[in-house]
Amino acid sequence: MINLRKPYLLFVGDVREGPSAKTAYGIRDWAREACLGQMRLSPHAVDLGLPDLDVATAGAKGCGSLVIGVAPVGGQIPADWNNALVEAAAAGIDIVSGMHMPLRDIAGLQEAAAASGARLIDIRVPPSGLAPASGRWRSGKRLLTVGTDCALGKKYTALALAKAMRDMGAKADFRPTGQTGIIIAGSGIPMDAVISDFISGAAECLTPDAAEDHWDVIEGQGAIHHPAYAGVTLGLLHGSQPDILVLCHEPGRRHHYAFPDYPLRSMREVARACLEAARVTNPIVRLGAVSLNTSKLNDEECRVALEEAEAELGVPAFDPMRTSLDRAVMAILG
Amino acid sequence: MINLRKPYLLFVGDVREGPSAKTAYGIRDWAREACLGQMRLSPHAVDLGLPDLDVATAGAKGCGSLVIGVAPVGGQIPADWNNALVEAAAAGIDIVSGMHMPLRDIAGLQEAAAASGARLIDIRVPPSGLAPASGRWRSGKRLLTVGTDCALGKKYTALALAKAMRDMGAKADFRPTGQTGIIIAGSGIPMDAVISDFISGAAECLTPDAAEDHWDVIEGQGAIHHPAYAGVTLGLLHGSQPDILVLCHEPGRRHHYAFPDYPLRSMREVARACLEAARVTNPIVRLGAVSLNTSKLNDEECRVALEEAEAELGVPAFDPMRTSLDRAVMAILG
Numbered sequence: 001m002i003n004l005r006k007p008y009l010l011f012v013g014d015v016r017e018g019p020s021a022k023t024a025y026g027i028r029d030w031a032r033e034a035c036l037g038q039m040r041l042s043p044h045a046v047d048l049g050l051p052d053l054d055v056a057t058a059g060a061k062g063c064g065s066l067v068i069g070v071a072p073v074g075g076q077i078p079a080d081w082n083n084a085l086v087e088a089a090a091a092g093i094d095i096v097s098g099m100h101m102p103l104r105d106i107a108g109l110q111e112a113a114a115a116s117g118a119r120l121i122d123i124r125v126p127p128s129g130l131a132p133a134s135g136r137w138r139s140g141k142r143l144l145t146v147g148t149d150c151a152l153g154k155k156y157t158a159l160a161l162a163k164a165m166r167d168m169g170a171k172a173d174f175r176p177t178g179q180t181g182i183i184i185a186g187s188g189i190p191m192d193a194v195i196s197d198f199i200s201g202a203a204e205c206l207t208p209d210a211a212e213d214h215w216d217v218i219e220g221q222g223a224i225h226h227p228a229y230a231g232v233t234l235g236l237l238h239g240s241q242p243d244i245l246v247l248c249h250e251p252g253r254r255h256h257y258a259f260p261d262y263p264l265r266s267m268r269e270v271a272r273a274c275l276e277a278a279r280v281t282n283p284i285v286r287l288g289a290v291s292l293n294t295s296k297l298n299d300e301e302c303r304v305a306l307e308e309a310e311a312e313l314g315v316p317a318f319d320p321m322r323t324s325l326d327r328a329v330m331a332i333l334g
Numbered sequence: 335m336i337n338l339r340k341p342y343l344l345f346v347g348d349v350r351e352g353p354s355a356k357t358a359y360g361i362r363d364w365a366r367e368a369c370l371g372q373m374r375l376s377p378h379a380v381d382l383g384l385p386d387l388d389v390a391t392a393g394a395k396g397c398g399s400l401v402i403g404v405a406p407v408g409g410q411i412p413a414d415w416n417n418a419l420v421e422a423a424a425a426g427i428d429i430v431s432g433m434h435m436p437l438r439d440i441a442g443l444q445e446a447a448a449a450s451g452a453r454l455i456d457i458r459v460p461p462s463g464l465a466p467a468s469g470r471w472r473s474g475k476r477l478l479t480v481g482t483d484c485a486l487g488k489k490y491t492a493l494a495l496a497k498a499m500r501d502m503g504a505k506a507d508f509r510p511t512g513q514t515g516i517i518i519a520g521s522g523i524p525m526d527a528v529i530s531d532f533i534s535g536a537a538e539c540l541t542p543d544a545a546e547d548h549w550d551v552i553e554g555q556g557a558i559h560h561p562a563y564a565g566v567t568l569g570l571l572h573g574s575q576p577d578i579l580v581l582c583h584e585p586g587r588r589h590h591y592a593f594p595d596y597p598l599r600s601m602r603e604v605a606r607a608c609l610e611a612a613r614v615t616n617p618i619v620r621l622g623a624v625s626l627n628t629s630k631l632n633d634e635e636c637r638v639a640l641e642e643a644e645a646e647l648g649v650p651a652f653d654p655m656r657t658s659l660d661r662a663v664m665a666i667l668g
Contacts, residue, residue, distance in 0.1 A: 135561035135593050192531040199530050199565040225614050227469035227572055231533040234558075235565025259469050262614075276607075280559050280596075 001127055001205060004186045005064030005094050006034040009053060013081050014042035015070035021046045023098060023180045024069030030159050031184045036063050041080055046070065055087045065094040065121075067183055072099070077106055085109055092116040098123040098179035123179040126193045126202070133200035133239050135281060140210030143288065143332065144242040145220040146274045148264050150229060151257050152250040153320065154220040155181050157291040160320035161246065162217040164329045172215040175206050177236065181219045191221050191232050199232060203239025218242070224273050225265050226256055234277055241281045244288035244332050247271050247313070251292055251305040268312055289328035290317040335461055335539060338520045339398030339428050340368040343387060347415050348376035349404035355380045357432060357514045358403030364493050365518045370397050375414055380404065389421045399428040399455075401517055406433070411440055419443055426450040432457040432513035457513040460527045460536070467534035467573050469615060474544030477622065477666065478576040479554040480608045482598050484563060485591050486584040487654065488554040489515050491625040494654035495580065496551040498663045506549040509540050511570065515553045525555050525566050533566060537573025552576070558607050559599050560590055568611055575615045578622035578666050581605050581647070585626055585639040602646055623662035624651040 008031070010024055028035055028048045037053035040046070053061070066088040072078060077085075077099075085103075089095050089112040097103050103120040104110045113120050143161065145154040158174055159181070165172035174181070176188035194202045207216040218240050222229030249267050256262040265273075271287050278285040290309045294302040302322065309317040316327040342365070344358055362369055362382045371387035374380070387395070400422040406412065411419075411433075419437075423429050423446040431437050437454040438444045447454050477495065479488040492508055493515075499506035508515070510522035528536045541550040552574050556563030583601050590596040599607075605621050612619040624643045628636040636656065643651040650661040 133562035135596055137595075192529075194530050195526075196528050196530045196533050196566045196569065197526040197563065200562050224568075227615050228467035228534050229531065230572055230611075230614070231565040231567075231569025232530045233565075234568045235530065238561055238564055261471075262469055273610075277564075280564070281561055 001187055001189060002121065002123065002182055004096055004121065004183065006186055007036045007063060008034050008065050008067045009036055009058040009063045009088070009093070010038045010048060010050060010069045011066050011084070012038060012040050012046045012048065012070050013072065014045050014078065015073065016044055017046060020071040020073075021069070023183070024048055026180045027067065027069055027183050034186070036061050039066070039084065041084065055084070055091050055093070059091045059093060063093050065096045067096045068099060077101065082106055082108065086112045089113040089118045089120070090116050092118050094119045094121060096121045096123060096183060098183070100124070123182050124190055124193050126190055126195070130194060130198040130205060131201045132197055133204050138204070138207070138209045138241060139212055140214045140216065141212075142207055142216045142218060142240055142242045143244040143246060144218045144237065144240045144278075145246050145248055145291070146233070146237070146270070147220060147223050147248040148267060148270045149223050149250070149253060149256050150226065152253065153248045153291060153293040157246060157248050157320050158217045158219045159184065160325060161329065161332070164325040165215060165217065165333070168326075168329055168333070170215060170333055171211065171213055172217050175216045175218040177206070177219045177221050191236055196231065199235025200239030203236050207240060220248070223256070224270065224277065227259055227262050237274060237277045238281050242278050242285050243282060245271070245274055245278060245285060246289045246291055246328075247274070247287060248291045248293070249309070251294060252296060267309065271313060287313060287315050288332040289315050292317060292319050294319045294322060335521055335523060336455065336457065336516055338430055338455065338517065340520055341370045341397060342368050342399050342401045343370055343392040343397045343422070343427070344372045344382060344384060344403045345400050345418070346372060346374050346380045346382065346404050347406060348379050348412065349407065350378055351380060354405040354407075355403070357517070358382055360514045361401065361403055361517050368520070370395050373400070373418065375418065389418070389425050389427070393425045393427060397427050399430045401430045402433060411435065416440055416442065420446045423447040423452045423454070424450055426452050428453045428455060430455045430457065430517060432517070434458070457516055458524055458527050460524055460529070464528060464532040464539060465535045466531055467538050472538070472541070472543045472575060473546055474548045474550065476541055476550045476552060476574055476576045477578040477580060478552045478571065478574045478612075479580050479582055479625070480567070480571070480604070481554060481557050481582040482601060482604045483557050483584070483587060483590050484560065486587065487582045487625060487627040491580060491582050491654050492551045492553045493518065494659060495663065495666075498659040499549060499551065499667070502660075502663055502667070504549060504667055505545065505547055506551050509550045509552045511540070511553045511555050525570055530565065533569025534573030537570050541574060554582070557590070558604065558611065561593055561596050571608060571611045572615050576612050576619050577616060579605070579608055579612060579619060580623045580625055580662075581608070581621060582625045582627070583643070585628060586630060601643065605647060621647060621649050622666040623649050626651060626653050628653045628656060
């Protein structure tokens with residue numbers, strides 16, 4: 001399991017708005033209390049609305065990790081990024097990255113970290129010591145988000161559910177399986193980077209025995225009918241041993257993202273396939289709710305989509321960014 | 335893709351009979367023509383019935399690879415293994431291993447190989463350069479063996495089918511996905527060691543475009559209801575794009591091997607689940623035959639088991655080690 005030191009200094013370098021800044025925004029939105037401030041190397045860089053801090057100030061405020069919340073344009077680390085990262089590592093601040101390029105390949109960084117005791121943490125690298133699943137029954141409750149496709153809201157749904165469950169007085173922890181979620185939570189396992197024999201074992205490791213009234217709210221991955229990623233989805237379904245599935249969908253999406261030859265299955269068919277698979281390790285699993293990403297719909301379309309989803313699946317529907325989750329959480333907690 | 339140089343010198347060290355010699359026997363039985371001889375370091379070691387060769391003789395006969403066909407007792411490489419392996423590498427013979435311990439950790443081996451140009455090939459290490467699946471339709475035909483469980487004959491079924499199909503005049507190649515199969519065939523991808531995001535992509539890489547009348551006969555892995563390995567099974571099902579599934583089962587097996595809390599599903603249920611999953615990438619997939627491992631049954635019990643399997647699934651049944659495959663191959667080739 002990856003474990004990060006908070007609070008964070010969010011590093012955005014000289015990256016401007018756009019998809020490559022989504023990680024930084026996600027961390028700010030979902031782990032605001034863990035963010036000391038931001039570090040920008042250009043006046044044109046993304047402004048997250050956090051205090052601008054230099055390394056010395058962040059260090060004095062007890063910063064645990066500098067988190068690279070963006071991807072460098074063109075994939076190469078510019079020289080002025082180098083200097084800032086080396087300075088932070090030399091000050092004893094851990095460096096956390098989700099980039100493809102390993103941190104140790106940044107000139108001078110390994111030496112600076114070794115001298116100060118700071119850690120270089122590549123979030124894409126799975127922890128060592130994983131093993132195949134045991135299939136052993138575990139105490140505590142688990143909820144897993146599943147989807148009709150990738151990239152439509154499984155992470156935000158899990159984050160919003162964990163928060164709403166806590167707001168209603170339940171014990172709930174978000175359990176991330178991808179890099180942005182891991183930085184938000186401060187711990188987790190990147191399922192897409194795990195050796196294939198260990199997928200279910202990694203999910204067991206992520207959600208160990210817990211108090212009987214404690215909920216692990218697990219970020220799902222991929223989709224069970226996805227032509228490239230279904231293996232990860234199924235291994236995570238089995239290893240999670242979920243009591244509750246929450247199905248995520250984006251109304252209007254017709255085919256798997258970037259796979260135009262692969263039409264999406266209906267929500268009902270995906271729910272049936274996921275429940276059947278989940279029963280292998282938890283025979284009493286049930287569908288708890290439906291989460292819709294209605295970001296492309298107006299208010300009336302959103303209302304209709306939620307109504308239709310409830311009618312199709314017989315459980316409460318919500319949009320984690322737009323509507324109340326109360327009915328869904330009550331249905332989940334029973 | 336891993337590619338090995340034949341012919342082989344099968345190295346058995348000082349290992350006696352038992353499960354750890356199964357790989358050596360499998361290579362001898364299925365790749366006899368690729369085996370120059372054996373190398374034994376003790377008169378008590380496994381005797382494969384092949385000519386005993388030393389490194390000099392094997393080298394003079396054009397040996398391409400020394401294959402470690404056994405696991406060292408206790409997991410540690412004894413010193414006299416070291417000497418033999420270093421001598422072979424120094425003579426320009428590739429060293430091939432399926433052991434957990436990497437070959438580079440054997441004292442002196444990396445230097446000897448570098449000096450002669452020999453390669454050190456750890457079969458458990460997946461090839462680099464893999465990518466997620468594209469889902470693109472490929473030319474040629476594909477058959478995948480699937481099973482009700484692990485370790486009941488999926489590899490031998492695929493080997494026997496590929497041979498029987500060639501014997502009937504069809505173009506067929508065995509495509510291995512595990513270490514023993516890779517050594518037998520001389521190439522392949524170890525699916526259990528691939529990064530989880532690349533499982534289906536690795537299966538695509540293993541079975542590329544081919545002539546329309548060519549069959550890839552693919553070694554299946556795991557089982558779709560297996561609590562630990564189903565992710566590999568599903569990723570392989572999708573990436574293989576199979577036209578034909580052949581279901582493998584061992585009559586009398588009641589639960590998943592080493593998982594006593596997980597009863598096996600019926601052959602019919604496993605076939606249905608595998609066909610449903612395979613239709614994601616190949617809508618015309620069908621069940622071609624059933625392969626039974628009847629090694630624990632007498633002749634009469636075997637006959638009854640095959641009859642019952644045919645009645646349950648409506649396709650020809652065979653035991654690849656015991657009965658003719660002709661009816662099955664005719665049903666597969668149509």
